[in-house]
Amino acid sequence: MSTATTSISGPTAPRRPATAGRPAVLAVMMGIFSIVTTEILPIGLLTSIGSSYAISDGTAGLMMTMPGFLAAVAAPLVTVATARIDRRPMLCGCMFLLAAANFIAAAAPGYWAVLLSRVLVGIVIGGFWSIGAGLAGRLVPERSARRATAVIFAAVPLGSVLGVPLGMLIGDLAGWRAGFAVMGVLSVAVLIALAVLLPPLPPVQATRLTVLRGMVRGAGTRFALAATFLIVLAHFGTYTYVTPFLERVAHVPPAMITVFLLIFGVAGVAGNFLAGAAVGRHPHAAFGVAGGLIAFATLALPLLGRSDPGAVALLIVWGVGYGAVPVCSQTWFVMSAPHAPEAASVLFTASFQATLSTGALVGGVVVDRTSLSAVMVLGGVAAAVMVATAAARSAGSAARSAAGQRL
Secondary structure, three states, X not given: OOOOEEEOOOOOOXXXXXXXXXXXXXXXXXXXXXXXXXXHHHHHHHHHHHHHHOOOHHHHOHHXXXXXXXXXXXXXXXXXXXXXXXXXXXXXXXXHHHHHHHHHHHOOOOHHHHHHHHXXXXXXXXXXXXXXXXXXXXXXXXXXXXXXXXXXXXHHHHHHHHHHHHHHHHHHHHOHHXXXXXXXXXHHHHHHHHHHHOOOOOOOEEEOHHHHXXXXXXXHHHHHHHHHHHHHHHHHHHHOOHHHHHHHXXXXXXXXXXXXXXXXXXXXHHHHHHHHHHOOOOHHHHHHHHHHHHHHHHHHHHHHOOOHHHHHHHHHHHHHHHHHHHHHHHHHHHHHOOOOHXXXXXXXXXXXXXXXXXXXXXXXXXXXXXXXHHHHHXXXXXXXXXXXHHHHHHHHHHHHHHHHHXX
């Protein structure tokens, strides 16, 4: 397989000792945590923001749609355009834009300003994720690289555990604008940490668009793209509207919704680590089980989620399933391009974010034209199709392996 990178002349960035690298890894993790939290913060504040501007839930869902589409475009373009720039100022620049986006949203005089802030968030997601996701090996010794990577990716479920519920809690206490203001302050703190703790990170490889296109021809990449599309479509087409579902269908008291989402996030952390332990040995099964859990939970919610215990139980199942999705998806992209980790991160980021936005957009159309229960059912169907795709891929791999053994 041709690689997706080209070496850049010049000295390779020195590897940092473990004692200096751990704080840098935590700084990158906090950067991703801030980005993930900012991206999904509107989920917990959707109803409040919609009420402020007298817009429908579907229109408010544009706050989730816009960043993902822009991130899908920004991931390859920013990575290619900045291929020869030191990665430390690039990451710091991304955090500066994130802080600006949050402060713009906090002071937005109209919904147009909120959407403008989400444009900036999309650019940040594409740039920071594609660069930061593969930095662990340059910040710590080789023996610690896998653990450091796990720490960085733990920011995704942590964003769900702490970000959305705490943002919603702040919104309940001080208004939805305060949630974005707090994230702006956190982004500034992370910017300072990145500037102080990260070593110089001159680029050692350049990612090219032509080879990124070539990678898509690989069977492993095509499976990763198809499975990621289906499961992310299922999740964000439904989870974007989970707050109004809990309020209007399950009749959960507003004060308890934050607790319910916190429980979902804790389950997501458990799913992340369970998948991390299983995906290396059973990649198809791990991804398939994750999709199956999401399919079951979303299909059952309209029927079994109308009581508090039923809703909590299904949110736990859903959280475990979704917590496994990022690590499973990223693993498949890396497996399809093992010698080009940054290129694999670009494809992972672009596909994940584009589908996230598509899911939120499609879910908004379904909610506005049908009902909150209908969007849950359709999401469950999409997740079930993903499970069938993973099963077919696993069966095909087993058949090829058996044929090879007979030969």
